[in-house]
Amino acid sequence: MTNIAEARIRREFKEVVKSDEVAACNIKVELVNDTFNELRGEIAGPPDTPYAGGQFHLEIKIPETYPFNPPIVKFLTKIWHPNISSVTGAICLDILKDQWAAAMTLRTVLLSLQALLAAAEPDDPQDAVVAQQYKENHSIFEKTARHWTAVYAGGPKSYPDLDSKILSLKTMGFEEHQARAALSSKGWDLERATEYLIN
Amino acid sequence: MGNCLKSPNTDDISLLRGSDAGPEVSSEQSANMGPPPPYQESIPIYHPSPNVSRPANQLTEEEQIKIAQRLGLINHLPTGVFDGTSKKAKECCICMEEFLLGDMLRFLPCMHTYHKDCIDDWLMRSFICPSCLEPVDAALLTTYETS
Incomplete structure (x- = not known):
């Protein structure tokens, strides 16, 4: 240096x-x-x-x-x-x-x-999936971001409904973060997330 | 064109190296040394845009013109020696060192002052003032028009 x-x-x-x-x-x-x-x-x-x-x-x-x-x-x-x-x-x-x-x-x-x-800039995205959710389904985006903050950054808010969806994917044998990422990108639709993980 | 861009002091360095290896080398040592190293001239590195670094001999013609113009413009910016009289300019915000008596400074049209070496290195990459982000060439042109 x-x-x-x-x-x-x-x-x-x-x-x-x-x-x-x-x-x-x-x-x-x-x-x-x-x-x-x-x-x-x-x-x-x-x-x-x-x-x-x-x-x-x-x-x-x-x-x-x-x-x-x-x-x-x-x-x-x-x-x-x-x-x-x-x-x-x-x-x-x-x-x-x-x-x-x-x-x-x-x-x-x-x-x-x-x-x-x-102040995110969704029109200049790094993560296209997140940016699309931010623009098209903002309440789901906020909930997901809060959930990730709680799980990975020590934030306060917990969502038992999201946790139970992750748990059901875990019981199917998927790893926790993998399950969370799939559910997050599929708007917490359990069926679509499962389909995504299997394919 | 390529010759314009070579740094002016490369020749001096090669002369110095030559004189070091001169008369003190005994015949025994020179026998072990093998053939002399091939003639090497250190090629200056230029930055045609901020994240691109290229040796002078690998620049496109367009980049060579841009760099030559840039060198010319930089030379038009006033320089001076820090004498401690300026109350405004106290430190160079590129290296974050305080100006010392005798330091070579360069003054930008936006009135920001830096060490000459620090700002010249920056201006060869990006022609804006690192402090106020004012484009230096625009400011240069305005000073010419008003004066």
Whole structure:
């Protein structure tokens, strides 16, 4: 890693650690190793969204050419959101691609991701299935996103009706996450989800 | 065309290397060294667009023109040495280091100031101010029109 990248991450790390947002438990950054090329981020789900009450973990990789190129960020916590892959955690956000600017920082990236959770852009999707549900069946989308937040990010809301559908697929021999993903993408229609899993 | 893009100091480096290997090498050592390494000139890497890195000799003609124009435009942007008198510009927000007396600076038309090396590296990838996202060429043209 070139000196400029490491020196900047050192400074930014301090900046995030003493920022107001950390005091308010909104964002957090941790080092993974002492070479400063990989970090773990954490953002709180914004209030009044299906992600409220959840803590979302991020993998942050710093390229050698940082800050001339953006950090490579993906969600480690599974999440149901039109601009984040429900399978891989890959993120579709302009500032992590062609709209990156060298004056942006880890702090602005984490805050932008938090803003993305509060304002999805379904017309520029990363996960087409989620985006379609967001646009065509918004109440199911919100319920599913809340359920995923509760299961994977420690959110508060539980839905016994959804849990029982997952349980019935589990008794058929399907793995829990596989069952949840299939039901989520099929609008919690047990029959269609079963069909999808069998094929 | 390709020759315009070679960095001006590559020749100096090769001369230095040549003088190092000069008279001190004994005949015994040179016998073990085998044939001299093939002539290598380090080829500068350019970034025709932000996520593309290519050696100068693999650029398309279009990219070469773009880069040559870019180099020309960058050279039109004023530079200076940090003398501590400016109250506004205190740190370079690319490397996040404070300006030190004697640092070479470059001033953008939007009035943002950076280390010359830092901003030149950025401008070769993206011709916008990293702080305010103002396109630098648009601002350059306006300054020409008003002056």
